[in-house]
Amino acid sequence: MKISVPLENGMLADKYGKHAPAAYQLEGHPTVSFPLTIADVPANTKSLALTFLDWDAIPVSGFCWIHWLACNFPAGTTLIPENASASGAVPCVQGSNSDWSPLAGSWTDPRIIHRYAGPYPPDKDHVYTLTVYALDTELDLEEGYFLNEFRRAVRGHVIEEVVLDLPSRA
Template sequence: MNIYVEANPYLHDKYSKYAEEKWKREGNPFVSFPIRFEDIPPGAKTLALTFIDHDAIPVCGFSWIHWVAANIPAHIGELPEHASEERQDLMVQGQNSFASPLAGSINPKVIHQYCGPTPPDEDHTYTLTVYALDTELNLQTGFYMNQLYKKMKGHILAERSIKLIARV
C-alpha cells in the first residue's frame, strides 16, 4: 500500500499555521490536506488514519494528535482536500488533542476533525499513518485513538506511514 501527500518537503501552508485566517477556527487551521491511496490490498474494506506530532513531546509533554479517522472506503483512491469538514460522509472522525483539558476546546468542529499543525518552537515532523482494514469499525464520532487501535486489532491488512514537515 502506498500513500501520497503533496509536500516539498514541507506541508503546504494552507494546511498549517500559515493558513489564511478564514480557514482557521480558534486560531487553528482546519482545511485537511488531500491524501492519495494506491495499491490497497485485496480484501480491504476500509481505511483508517492517524496524523500525529511526536515533536510536541518537549512542548506539551505528549505526542499531539491532529487527526484520527476511520471507515474511509478502501476503494476511494483519494481523500480530497478539506474532506474532514466537507466530506464527513466518507469517514467517522475521532478526538484530536484539542479535546484534552490542557487545550480546553469544547467545539466539536475543532476536537472531532482535522486540526492542522502549528509548531510553536521549531519545524515539526508529523507522522501520517494509514491502515487498510478488512472490516468497518464500530466507532462513533468523537472516539479516542486508543479505541481505534483496539478495534483495528486483528483487522489490519497493511499499514503505511509517511513523514510530513510543517514550518515554525
C-alpha cells in the same frame, strides 16, 4: 499500499497548518485538511483509516499531539480531497484530536475537536506522522472516539499500514 501528500519545498503547505490564511481556520485553528492520494490498496480491504500524529510535540507539551483520526473510509477510496475532514466529501467517522484536552484548551466545538487540526509547531519545525491503515473490517467507533479506542479496535484487523512523515514549519 502507497500514499502521497503534495509538499511545497519538502514541507506540508502552509495553508494546512499554523500559517494558514484566516479562511482556512476556525477560531485560530487550521481546519482545512490536506489532500491524500491512496493507491494499491490490498484486494481484501473492507475499510481504510488514518492517524496524523506529532511525536515532536512530546518535549513541548508532554504528550504526542493528535491532529487527525478518521476511520471507515470506503475501501475503494483513492483520493481524500483537500478539506475532506470538514466537508464530508468522503464518508468516514472522525475521532477526537488533542484540542479537546484540558492541557490544550478544553475546546468543545466538534468542528474543532472532531476534525482535522492542522500542524502548529510552537518551537521549531516538526515532523508529523501520517499512517494509513487497510483494514479487514469497518470499525465500530462513533464520532469523537479517542486514539486509545482506535488502537484497540484495529488490533487484529490491520491488513497493511503505510507511514508518511510530513514536515511542517514553525
